[in-house]
Amino acid sequence: MPELPEVETVRQQLKPLIIGKKIVDISIIYDKIIKISNDEFKKKLIHQTFRDISRYGKYLLFELDDYTLVSHLRMEGKYYLRQSINELTKHEHVVFHLSNDMYLTYHDFRKFGTMELVKKGDEFLLDSLKKLGPEVNDTQLIPDRIYPKIKKSSRPIKSLLLDQSIMTGLGNIYVDETLFLAKIHPEKKGHQLSFEEVECILKSAKQVIQKAIDLGGTTIRSYQSTLGVDGRFQNELNVHTLVGKACSVCQEEIIKIKVGGRGTYLCPNCQRKESL
DNA sequence: ATCTATGCCTGGTGGC
DNA sequence: TGCCACCAGGCATAGA
Known part of the structure; x- marks a missing residue:
């Protein structure tokens, strides 16, 4: 059950592995994870490069050139980096083929996780993010x-x-x-x-x-x-x-x-x- | 406005 | 052994 510390751990581990890597293709195996049409998702993300990964609360924010992919892992979501698509297991639902010929895959056997796509800078206009209160670990929070x-x-x-x-x-x-x-x-x-x-x-x-x-x-x-x-x-x-x-x-x-x-x-x- | 109930899912568990 | 009902749980949404 990823909560803030688990999401932060994923962010820290994933960041150095995908920064600077471009998405060259995407396979969507189970599309209810993503909130928009498969075509729109692919059209917007293919050719975009990962620039940063940030986090707010339990949400992961993959920042690309023009868009931010907002990912919530819910209870069981995980990201894996695969060397070959032959390594895919039955619970990997979204696969990002990267420019270094690695595959960033989203694994979620409960299928509860979500992915939203938003123009860079508009993240907090999303219904999911805009209602969130201050982060518990914010040093400014009194x-x-x-x-x-x-x-x-x-x-x-x-x-x-x-x-x-x-x-x-x-x-x-x-x-x-x-x-x-x-x-x-x-x-x-x-x-x-x-x-x-x-x-x-x-x-x-x-x-x-x-x-x-x-x-x-x-x-x-x-x-x-x-x-x-x-x-x-x-x-x-x-x-x-x-x-x-x-x-x-x-x-x-x-x-x-x-x-x-x-x-x-x-x-x-x-x-x-x-x-x- | 504010709170409660339900749906989304599937692997694990316990009863028979 | 196999079948099945039931549970866990973050969040959105419908209902009270």
């Missing part, structure tokens, strides 16, 4: 920026942290880890939180995200970033996926509940519903 939205909401804090319009970058794994560090129960309502608690949550989120970026992200289930490099953050998890295990702080058993329809892991002792 709690005052998110506190008002949290304070007036009756939704559980877990749902608010997953809401990308308030703040972007956290997914299910890192929200659980963030709330554990902050010692906040995931079902606590937004309006029940003090400014100091929100401050603590933001600080914890930044800490979790930065550590995950430093370690190359988390490898859970099938998620593995480009080139088969495993992230190492899974060794640092305190609660996520650890149901039945002892809490690293108090030895209480980690439990799993559902919050807003999402599987949620927490320590019932460290993260009490009723606060002091």
